[in-house]
Every structure is written in C-alpha cells, then in structure tokens.
Amino acid sequence: MSTVAEVDVVVVGTGFSGIGMAVALQDAGRSFVILEKADEIGGTWRDNRYPGVACDVPSHLYSFSFELNPYWSHTYSRGDVIQDYLLAVVEKYGLREHIRFDTxxxxxxxxxxxxxxxxxxxxxxxxxxxxxxxxxxxxxxxxHLPHIPLIDGLHTFAGELIHTAA
Known part of the structure; x- marks a missing residue:
C-alpha cells in the first residue's frame, strides 16, 4: 500500500456537493484531494442518462452561488445540460488536478x-x-447507488433489465 502526501481535507464525490466544497477549500487556500469512484465528474447527472432526464426544480437552483448561470436552456434543464455546467465549473476552477478518478x-x-x-x-x-x-x-x-426493487419473478425475467442510474 502506497501513501499519498497528507492533505488538509479529503472530499469524496464529484457531484454538486463535492465540487462546491472543493471550490470553497481552494478559495480558503487549503490542500485537498477529491476521490471519485467513476472516470468522470458529475454524480447523479453523470450516471442518469435515460431519455428525458431533467431536473424537477427550476434550473437556476442548479447554479452555485459563486458561479451563477443565467443561460439555462430550459426552466427545467435536461441532465446533459446540468452535467455540462458541472464540467465547466470543474475546468474554470482548475479542479481536475485535485481529483483521483476511478478511486x-x-x-x-x-x-x-x-x-x-x-x-x-x-x-x-x-x-x-x-x-x-x-x-x-x-x-x-x-x-449514487441504484435501488433495485424487490419484485416477485424479477430473477426469472428473460428480457433486458436496466436502471436509470446504471
């Protein structure tokens, strides 16, 4: 087991919470690393890619206070638009160098x-x-983890099973 240099803060996850925390830590001059289990940032908006996925509250609520977005394409934006916003924030604030993907x-x-x-x-x-x-x-x-409901006969279903978060 190798050891990574000590940091002030470890953040787990690169959805809205993790990205928002990372920007605050950077502004405060703190050293940090972000652990992300996937190969890209985004959390819910990375993982949920089904047709018609969109937020269920007005899009302006999906803007960080430090990076307001007055250019949402819809009142209730599609998931890919929200994901693009998160990607843009990560790039603008130079957060990729702090992220350990697939970790x-x-x-x-x-x-x-x-x-x-x-x-x-x-x-x-x-x-x-x-x-x-x-x-x-x-x-x-x-x-971040799919919930598979307990449905009688599910294990014998011969068709394709999909989950919106997987």
Missing part, C-alpha cells in the same frame, strides 16, 4: 489523539493508497 473510499479511521483521518482507497486498476487528512467530507449524494 473509491474503502475505509476511514479517525485517530482522536492526533486529530487525523487515515483513509484507505482502492482504484479500478487494483491499486490501493492511503491518504491522511485533518477533515473528511462525504459528498456522495443520495442517488
């Missing part, structure tokens, strides 16, 4: 005596790493 949090242990988190990660290539930090921020969101 999932495996375990996090807090040592009260030192006030330090030891965070174990694993990557899609099978490598593992340890990151130490003073703070751990979980921005994983509520919709």
């Amino acid at each position: 999932a949090l495996h375990a996090a242990d807090f040592d009260e005596s030192s006030g330090v988190w030891t965070i174990a990660t694993h990557s899609s290539d099978g490598s593992t790493h340890t990151v130490t930090a003073r703070a751990l921020v979980l921005g994983v969101g509520a919709l």
